[in-house]
Structure formats: C-alpha cells, structure tokens
Amino acid sequence: MTVTLVPPTRPTAHAPGRPDPLGVLGVPGQVNLDHAASAPCARAAADAVAELLPWYASVHRGAGALSRRCTLAYERARQTVGDFFGARADDHVVFTRNTTDALNLLARALPAGTTVVTFAGEHHANLLPWPRGSVRLPVPDSPAAAVRALDAALAELRRGEVSGPPVLVAVTAASNVTGERWPVAELARAARRHAARIVVDAAQLAPHAPVDVAELDVDYLAVSGHKLYAPFGAGVLLGRADWLDAAPPYLAGGGATSHVGAATHDVRWAAGPARHEGGTPNLLGAVALAAVCTALAGADRDALHAHEQLLLGRLRNGLAALPDVVELRAFAADAPRVGIVSFVLAGRDSAEVAGYLAREHEVGVRDGLFCAHPLARRLLAEAAARSGRDDLPPTALRASLGLGSTAADVDRLLAALAALR
Incomplete structure (x- = not known):
C-alpha cells in the first residue's frame, strides 16, 4: 500500500466571525469534519502550554521554584476541571490519559462482586473494561425505552x-x-431507585453541552481532553471517593505511596487522586484541559449550541436530499443529538468515499465502525431494512461538527458527495 504524505501547512486560528470562543486552530483550505475522533487544538490550550513550558518541571515534592510553580499549576488545573464538571466536595478528580483510561481505572476499582449494567450501544471503552458477569442490555429504540429497560434490569437484579x-x-x-443524546438524568434516577451507582461516558457530550455531575446526580464521569480541544493526552475520572480510596492503585509506583518499607509487603498507598496517578503525570495535558474548561465556562454555551444545531440540520437535510445516502440512527429522526452524523452511500465502499473526499475536496471525515462495532453493525442492518436497499456497505462514514465549523464546510461535503454520484 502506498501512503501519500500531506505536506505540512502552518496552522492558523479560524477566520473571524465564526462562533469560536476558544480560537480553535485549523489549516487553510482543509475542512475538518472529524471532531468526534479528536478535536483540533484550541488556542487557549496552546497558549497555556506555551506559557508554562519555560517553567516545565516535575510536580510534587520538588523544592525548586520550577517544581513548585508546576505543582501549583497542576493542582489548580485539577480544581478548575472539577469545578467545570460540577464536582462535589467529596469527589476525586483523577487525571488519566483519556476516557478509555478513566473507565479502565474505575473498572479496576470496583468492589468485589460488583455487577455492571450497560447497553450494547456503547463505545468499546464502555463495553470492554467491565468484569465478566456484567449485564449488556439491547440497544433501545428511544430514550424512554432506555429508561424502562434499565429500570426493569435493575429490578430483576435487586429482586x-x-x-x-x-x-x-x-x-x-x-x-x-449517531450523536444521539441519552437521558442521563432519567437513567440516574432509575439507578437511585435500585441503590445502584452510575458512571457516564461524557466524551462526546462535553464538547457540545455543559455537563454537571451534581445536577445530573451521577456518581462518576469520564472525559477526554483530546475531544475537548485540548489534544495533549489528558483525560479525567471524576467521582465518588470511597471506591477509589479502597481500591489498589491503578499504577503502582512513585507518587502513589505514602510509605515504602524494606519488606515487600510494607507499603502504604496514598489516599486521594495521587493513589491512582503513579509516575510523573501529564502536567501539560492537565493545564491545557483546564484552560479549555476556563474558556468554555466563560462562553455563551447556548449560542454555541444553537449554531451547531443549525449546522447539524443543514447537514442532515442535505444528506437526506441525496438519493443514495442513508443515515444511521437508533432513535427517532427528531431525537436530540449533538453534531455527529453517520451515514452510508449505497453501492459505495465507505473507505473509498472517505479517501475521495480527502483527496479531491480536502474534506476530512471518518470511516469504519467507530470503535462501537455492535452498535454500528446493528444500525447498518436497520438502515438497510428501513431503506429497502441491499447494496449498503459494511462500514459507514461519519461527519462530526465542532467549534469553528461553518455552513461552507457542510456545503462543501454535500457538494462533494453529490459530485461523486
């Protein structure tokens, strides 16, 4: 296979007039409709990293001015991120690599005998880490059906x-x-009725809408910085302290201990977030994520949401007008959703279409099953049945919007797809 390298182009801030309070960076001429995989870097994140770099040093326990400054920046970042997501007084905010890392950490911290209940519509990060014996519910056909299914499953478990x-x-x-929003607050109430805890994978919602653990009444939250315009390799597990403090450390090593004696068993593990942050942490990632949270906290999220929904409607209506395009969805067509649309072109290989869009039109989308194979395969089968087409490909295309996306970006994708026909 021949790989063609794209020559480097100097990134620039998006043009004035775009509703983008973070100053998201982009490359002139390129249309990035792949935010759901990794969002571009916000100027706020890049500036925060650049400001700290001359002072860069290891955090915690260092006596020098550089180390003290970096330790302060790291812990301030923890506070900022916790406040942004509505952390309660007794919650821990543990820095991780990403959402997958955060959910694997929680899976390692579960008390013995814990049963995990999830849905088959989850990303692999929220399917694969959980212990054997977990309950996987079928993909519901509506948000209300999801609540009913969970309530029934928990009632059966608890008896x-x-x-x-x-x-x-x-x-x-x-x-x-699909971008479809799940009824998190209602699912949390169902969990409470049956004395269950709930963890929410907010990787895709957090870039598009406010997420507050206290308002939602959820126990744990997992997010990725690289989907939130801070692509420096940091994520967060936020939530109840008791399970985390009682569990063995996620990574055994420096920083996770309060005492190590001469005997192999003479170890006292740290309490709090440090228990699960062994080794030198990703200081720059934490600071970048906190900078984005600060910028978003000061933004008009309602206006950003309204703009995205206009673009999303333009995209979905445009796709619906193309005769060979079929959209994937689990819920009704008018169900609430964020700026993500997956679709197929009948009779066309999705990877080839994605390559054509990039090569001929400088439009970047994603193709495949999106690390959610059970859901994507089911939706592809349902799309075939709904459309009556027997020539749909086995994988899909995904276009995802974000800060800096414009109507012109959407129109270029639609025109490119129309030209392909």
Missing part, C-alpha cells in the same frame, strides 16, 4: 433487596456513532 452486592450502571451521554 427487592437493596443491600446486596454493588451494582454500577455504565452509559454514554451522547453516541459517538
């Missing part, structure tokens, strides 16, 4: 007893395949 082994509900806030 009227609320003092049995722990139960954790694991659910996405917005699908990375």
Whole structure:
C-alpha cells in the first residue's frame, strides 16, 4: 500500500466571525469534519502550554521554584476541571490519559462482586473494561425505552433487596456513532431507585453541552481532553471517593505511596487522586484541559449550541436530499443529538468515499465502525431494512461538527458527495 504524505501547512486560528470562543486552530483550505475522533487544538490550550513550558518541571515534592510553580499549576488545573464538571466536595478528580483510561481505572476499582449494567450501544471503552458477569442490555429504540429497560434490569437484579452486592450502571451521554443524546438524568434516577451507582461516558457530550455531575446526580464521569480541544493526552475520572480510596492503585509506583518499607509487603498507598496517578503525570495535558474548561465556562454555551444545531440540520437535510445516502440512527429522526452524523452511500465502499473526499475536496471525515462495532453493525442492518436497499456497505462514514465549523464546510461535503454520484 502506498501512503501519500500531506505536506505540512502552518496552522492558523479560524477566520473571524465564526462562533469560536476558544480560537480553535485549523489549516487553510482543509475542512475538518472529524471532531468526534479528536478535536483540533484550541488556542487557549496552546497558549497555556506555551506559557508554562519555560517553567516545565516535575510536580510534587520538588523544592525548586520550577517544581513548585508546576505543582501549583497542576493542582489548580485539577480544581478548575472539577469545578467545570460540577464536582462535589467529596469527589476525586483523577487525571488519566483519556476516557478509555478513566473507565479502565474505575473498572479496576470496583468492589468485589460488583455487577455492571450497560447497553450494547456503547463505545468499546464502555463495553470492554467491565468484569465478566456484567449485564449488556439491547440497544433501545428511544430514550424512554432506555429508561424502562434499565429500570426493569435493575429490578430483576435487586429482586427487592437493596443491600446486596454493588451494582454500577455504565452509559454514554451522547453516541459517538449517531450523536444521539441519552437521558442521563432519567437513567440516574432509575439507578437511585435500585441503590445502584452510575458512571457516564461524557466524551462526546462535553464538547457540545455543559455537563454537571451534581445536577445530573451521577456518581462518576469520564472525559477526554483530546475531544475537548485540548489534544495533549489528558483525560479525567471524576467521582465518588470511597471506591477509589479502597481500591489498589491503578499504577503502582512513585507518587502513589505514602510509605515504602524494606519488606515487600510494607507499603502504604496514598489516599486521594495521587493513589491512582503513579509516575510523573501529564502536567501539560492537565493545564491545557483546564484552560479549555476556563474558556468554555466563560462562553455563551447556548449560542454555541444553537449554531451547531443549525449546522447539524443543514447537514442532515442535505444528506437526506441525496438519493443514495442513508443515515444511521437508533432513535427517532427528531431525537436530540449533538453534531455527529453517520451515514452510508449505497453501492459505495465507505473507505473509498472517505479517501475521495480527502483527496479531491480536502474534506476530512471518518470511516469504519467507530470503535462501537455492535452498535454500528446493528444500525447498518436497520438502515438497510428501513431503506429497502441491499447494496449498503459494511462500514459507514461519519461527519462530526465542532467549534469553528461553518455552513461552507457542510456545503462543501454535500457538494462533494453529490459530485461523486
């Protein structure tokens, strides 16, 4: 296979007039409709990293001015991120690599005998880490059906007893395949009725809408900085302290201990976030993520949401007008969603279409099953049945919007698809 390298082009801030309070960086001429995989870097994140770089040093326990400054920046970042997501006084904010890392950390911290209940519509990060014996519910056909299914499953597990082994509900806030929003607050209430805890994968919702753990009444939240315009390799697990403090450290090593003696068993592990942040942490990633949170906290999120919904409607209507395009969806067509649309072109290989869009029109989209194979395959089968087409490809295309996206970006994609016909 021949790989063609794209020559480097100097990134620039998006043009004035775009509703983009973060100053998202872009490359002139390129249309990036792949935000759901990794969002571009915000100027706020890049500036925060550049400002700290001359002072860069290891955090915690250093006596020098550089180390003290970096330690302060790291812990301030923790506070800023916690405040942005509505952390409660007794919550821990643990820095991780990404959402996958955060959910694997929580999976390692589950008390013995915990049953995890999730849906088959999850990203692999919220399907694969959980222990054997977990309950996987079918993909519902509506948000209300999701609540009913969870309530019934929890009632069956508990059988009227609320003092049995722990139960954790694991659910996405917005699908990375369809963009459809899940009824997190209602699912949390169902969990409460049956004395279960709930963790929310907010990787796809957080870039598009405010997420507050206290308002939603959820126990744990997992997010990725690289989907939130801070592509420096940091994520967060935020939530209840008790399970995290009782669990063995996620990474055994420096920083995770308060005492190590001469004997192999003479170890006392640290409490709090440090227990699960062994080794030198990603200081720059944490600072970048905090900078984005600060910028978003000061932005008009309602206006940003309204602009994105206009673009999303333009995209979906344009796709619907193309005779060979079929959209993937689990819920009704008018269900609430963020700026993500997956679709197929009948009779066309999705990878070839993605390559054509990039090569001929400088439009970047994603193709494949989007690390959600059970969901994507089911939706492809349902799309074939709904459309009556027997020539749909086995993988899909995904266009995802974000800060800096414009109507011109959407129109270029639609025109390119129309030209392909």
